Amino acid sequence: MRFVPASTWAPRYVGSVVAYCWRCWRHRMMIWLATAVAVGAVLSLAVAAELFLVLASRSLAYQARTASEFQVFLSDGAQASQVSQLESQITDLPGVKSVSYRSKQQALAIARQDPTLARMAQYTQNNPFPASLVVQLADPAAASRVTAVAVKDPATDPQIPTSYTPGQGDKLSGFLSLARGLVVGIAVAALGVASLVAVVLLRSEIRARRPELRILVLVGTPRLVIRLPVLAEACSLAVAGSLLATLTLSAMGTRVVPVINSYLPFLQLGNPTNSMALLSVLTLASSVLTLGFCSLMVRLPR
Amino acid sequence: MPELARRFGGWYRKLGVPAPGSIQLRNVTAGYGGINVFSDLALDVRPGEFVYLVGPSGAGKSTLLKVLYGTVRPRRGSVFVDGVAVHRLHSWQTGKIRRRVGCIFQEFELLAHLTALENVLLPLQLAHPRIHDPQAYALDALELVGLKDKANEYPQTLSGGQQQRVAIARAIAHQPRILLADEPTGNVDSRTSSEIMELFHQLNELGGTVVMATHDEYVLSRFPARTIELQPGLLEAA
Numbered sequence: 119m120r121f122v123p124a125s126t127w128a129p130r131y132v133g134s135v136v137a138y139c140w141r142c143w144r145h146r147m148m149i150w151l152a153t154a155v156a157v158g159a160v161l162s163l164a165v166a167a168e169l170f171l172v173l174a175s176r177s178l179a180y181q182a183r184t185a186s187e188f189q190v191f192l193s194d195g196a197q198a199s200q201v202s203q204l205e206s207q208i209t210d211l212p213g214v215k216s217v218s219y220r221s222k223q224q225a226l227a228i229a230r231q232d233p234t235l236a237r238m239a240q241y242t243q244n245n246p247f248p249a250s251l252v253v254q255l256a257d258p259a260a261a262s263r264v265t266a267v268a269v270k271d272p273a274t275d276p277q278i279p280t281s282y283t284p285g286q287g288d289k290l291s292g293f294l295s296l297a298r299g300l301v302v303g304i305a306v307a308a309l310g311v312a313s314l315v316a317v318v319l320l321r322s323e324i325r326a327r328r329p330e331l332r333i334l335v336l337v338g339t340p341r342l343v344i345r346l347p348v349l350a351e352a353c354s355l356a357v358a359g360s361l362l363a364t365l366t367l368s369a370m371g372t373r374v375v376p377v378i379n380s381y382l383p384f385l386q387l388g389n390p391t392n393s394m395a396l397l398s399v400l401t402l403a404s405s406v407l408t409l410g411f412c413s414l415m416v417r418l419p420r
Numbered sequence: 421m422p423e424l425a426r427r428f429g430g431w432y433r434k435l436g437v438p439a440p441g442s443i444q445l446r447n448v449t450a451g452y453g454g455i456n457v458f459s460d461l462a463l464d465v466r467p468g469e470f471v472y473l474v475g476p477s478g479a480g481k482s483t484l485l486k487v488l489y490g491t492v493r494p495r496r497g498s499v500f501v502d503g504v505a506v507h508r509l510h511s512w513q514t515g516k517i518r519r520r521v522g523c524i525f526q527e528f529e530l531l532a533h534l535t536a537l538e539n540v541l542l543p544l545q546l547a548h549p550r551i552h553d554p555q556a557y558a559l560d561a562l563e564l565v566g567l568k569d570k571a572n573e574y575p576q577t578l579s580g581g582q583q584q585r586v587a588i589a590r591a592i593a594h595q596p597r598i599l600l601a602d603e604p605t606g607n608v609d610s611r612t613s614s615e616i617m618e619l620f621h622q623l624n625e626l627g628g629t630v631v632m633a634t635h636d637e638y639v640l641s642r643f644p645a646r647t648i649e650l651q652p653g654l655l656e657a658a
Contacts, residue, residue: 121550131549138546145533333529336491337543337590338518 135343142327142347153319154355157312158362161405164308165363165397166370168301172397173375173387175297188261189220189250189281196249196273204271205251211267213260214253222249248275305400309408316355316409320348320416331418344418352413356405364398440503441467441597441629443488448497448507450480450487456495457483463648465631467597470624472640473633475650481633484650485602488631489523490514502598519547522591526603528583530575536562536586537571540593548594561593562586565619581612588619592628599623601632605639617643 122130143150190208192201201219209217220228225247230240238246253264261280268274324331334344371390379387443465451457457480465471473481486492488501490509499506502520509516530539540561544554551557562568565585575583584604591599599620605613617639624630634640640647 122552127549131545134545134549138542330531333531334543334546335514336489336518336523336525336529338515338520338547339543340515340547341512343546 135346138343139347139350143351146326146351149319149322150351150355153315154358155362156315157355157359157405157409160308160312160315161359161363161401162366164304164312165367165401167304168397169367169370169375169390169393170387171297171301171304172393173390175301176393177387178293178297188253188255188264190253190264190268191275191278191280192249192251192273193275194248200271200273201249201251204268204273207267207271208251208253208264211260211263213256213263215256216254218252220250220252222247225250250281305404309404312356312359312405313408313412316352317412317416319355320352320413324348324416324418335418341418345414348413348416349410352409353406356409357402360398360402360405363401367394367397441627442500442502443598443629443631444498444500445487446498448487448494448499450483450492450494452483452492458650460497465629467629468624468627470621470630470645471632472645472647473631473650474635474640474647476635476652479650479652481635481650482602485523485600485631485633488517488600489521490517502596515547519594520596521598521600522594522596524584524587524591524599524601524604526606528575528580528587528607530583530586530590532575535572535574536567536578536589539575539586540590543590544593551594554593557593557595558589561589564592565589566615579612581608581615584608584612584616585619588616592623596628598629598631601630603633603635605634605636610638613639614642 205217208214222245226245229247255261265280269279331344371394375387375390445461445463448461449456449459473484475481483492487494487499490506494507501517504517504520506517537558540558541554544551544558559568562571565588567582567585570578605616620630621643
């Protein structure tokens, strides 16, 4: 019996295995197509929901950053020494990044730039905007500690001591965590459903090809080679499904999100390009890994 | 150990490892579920020997062959086939022994969507990638069983005897030292069964070890060889 060196047989063997995979796959093209569409539909729904959640979460994060500029309003009669003492007390609190003084004139100038306050700032005779201590918070939830110090201090405006209440800060912080949890939850659920659909296909393929697989096992074909068509089918399903999901994502990002941005500007969904690219890559990688793993879990005859 | 022994051919006896082409079973117990089909079985088949496994249905002939090619893992004992310790193989390693021996089954086990040539060629391509020009080996094997002219026909267009000969061609195409045949004449007429047996004896004369399970009295009388009789009474609870 004549043998050939590894340099010759290895590429020829790859060719034989690819031809074998193609032979297995071509008879099931229609079933594969239907499953790819089903997997694609599940992934499309998931990425569309995730796109909105990611954009909404990004918008919330921006608002949280804005909200983290927490203001302690000063009474008009506050002395400079009282203000400076309050400033140092707040600076020492945990969760506070920095504290700076904003005068009444500075507050008026900022109000003139703000579209919601500009009208009031333009027509007012006396400056209604109070001086304040602007506190940068590491987390909006730290506002409760600042408020506790501020309300007891005589330099603070007794009627409206702070720009928002600690309860509102906690709610904002909690909602951000919930949105992030939802993004992860939807991704996991979608991958679970897509895996189930693919596993049903793979198991039906194994069942349909059981006599053939049994014969191949009996004649000593390496199990990895027998598994390759199943693995290739699972990965091709993941790639095709992800491609469909990416097309859906692209349509949502280029058509739906701009429409929402123009009709509902307060939502501030922003530009989805970066989020779309990230979601596409993550969907492709996670679906290939998950479906590939599922295909390796399908049992072969002994 | 068998790999080492193979390199030092003459040392097999000293090392206590069965030689290539031989089969050795020691205290083998095997079965299914809660039943042992046979217990403490011992068997030695020398290289180049022709052995029949006989006995009524349920005696364990097929189970013994399945133990030899790794489909059934023995519960106890040691099994060496062509120098490979089959009893130590896990399910994912059984290809190791099946690539070394040739297996022939009563039900032919041919792939219906492949031609006779493809049925012989595919295992060569997938299980024996280092063989030079596998197509030539597949055609040689078909020629040896007298079916070269039927190479491009599908199994369903062939007679039972021809299908069994394609299965034999598949089993011998990689030139194994051992042939394991499970009732290869069970589904063919007497003329075809004579042709198949003549083929087995030719392969045996070429140096191959043949172990064949059968209960065909005609075959046993017409082609006499060493006979090992399995008794159904050996069945016992595990």
